[in-house]
Amino acid sequence: MGDLVLSKHHPVLMYANPQQWLDILDKVEQLDIEIIVPGHGEVYSLNALHQVRAYITDLLQIVTDAAQRNQGLDEITVPSAYQDWFFTTYFKSNLQSIYEWIEKMGKD
Template sequence: YVVNSHSHNDHIRGNQTFPNDIKIISTTRTRELIEEWEPLDIAEEKKYAPTRYSYYDSLYNSFSGDKLSREYQQILMWRPYYETLLNSHLEIKTRLPDTYFDSIQNFDGPNRRIQLISKGPGHTESDLILYLPDDKIIFSGDLIFNKCHPYMPHGSISNWKNWLDYMNSLEVNTIMPGHGEIGAKKLINHMKNYLLNLEISASNLHKYDQSIEKIGMVPIPDEYKDWWFDRFYVMNLKFAYEVSKKVEKE
């Protein structure tokens, strides 16, 4: 079996490398999202990947500063990402999941018990985690990032927090996050605090009648300024701001 935790391209495009007799598992909604969005995403990537690769390649070739700096490390991260994305379009073939679970499914093998758990939206419209109860390990997908800003606009902040509360209720020693290094259970609370911090910041912006255009000037809080994928922070804050406005109207 292969498990797709959610529908984003970096979590599902490896499907095509597995033999046809390997079952690809996801939620029903994740399968629908892959089928709907992958053709559109690939078409958009073909437009922007060459430009973004050229941009980071030029930065790489012209860089003359400290190669241990954050600035250079960012270049080393994004340049090969866009190069690989660009080259992948020559051979990418979308393989859809063929097996679906929308609640809890148990797999009792001879040496290990596994639970696949879906509780609806969170990071996306539908997320799935893999839990090993005897080993006390969670494969969280992108519901948890370790020292990386998550991408939030495809999800639901309130449901995401519910997901994290649920994972906190499980016996867990180890988290395998969607991005970042393996960590301990405290990563769950780190992720929830990030969401709460965003909600408070967005609520304050709305409370003091700040326009959404000014969000780009809001600095990343000190506790998150060294996290990777920092460009997502403004996107996330805008998303939380729109959610805050909607709640206020209701």
């Protein structure tokens, strides 16, 4: 699993394609697994995968909504669901990465 799933950790989306990440998580879930062994940390249940999927999906929606409202990314705060997660310092860079990915997808 590498760094695809870490429970209650803000993932690092700096060089990631969020849609591909979600697609990979969907494929992993189809394997009907019960336990996830990440590249770091503890062993998790499938619930950790659901948490990461929700995080990426939520950030995609947050950034899309902000762009439609012409809201700056700096104005966005960490949603309450993710405030107690580790590495909240990645939240702002994750917003920026998703924004850049959305812009790139619009140009392709």
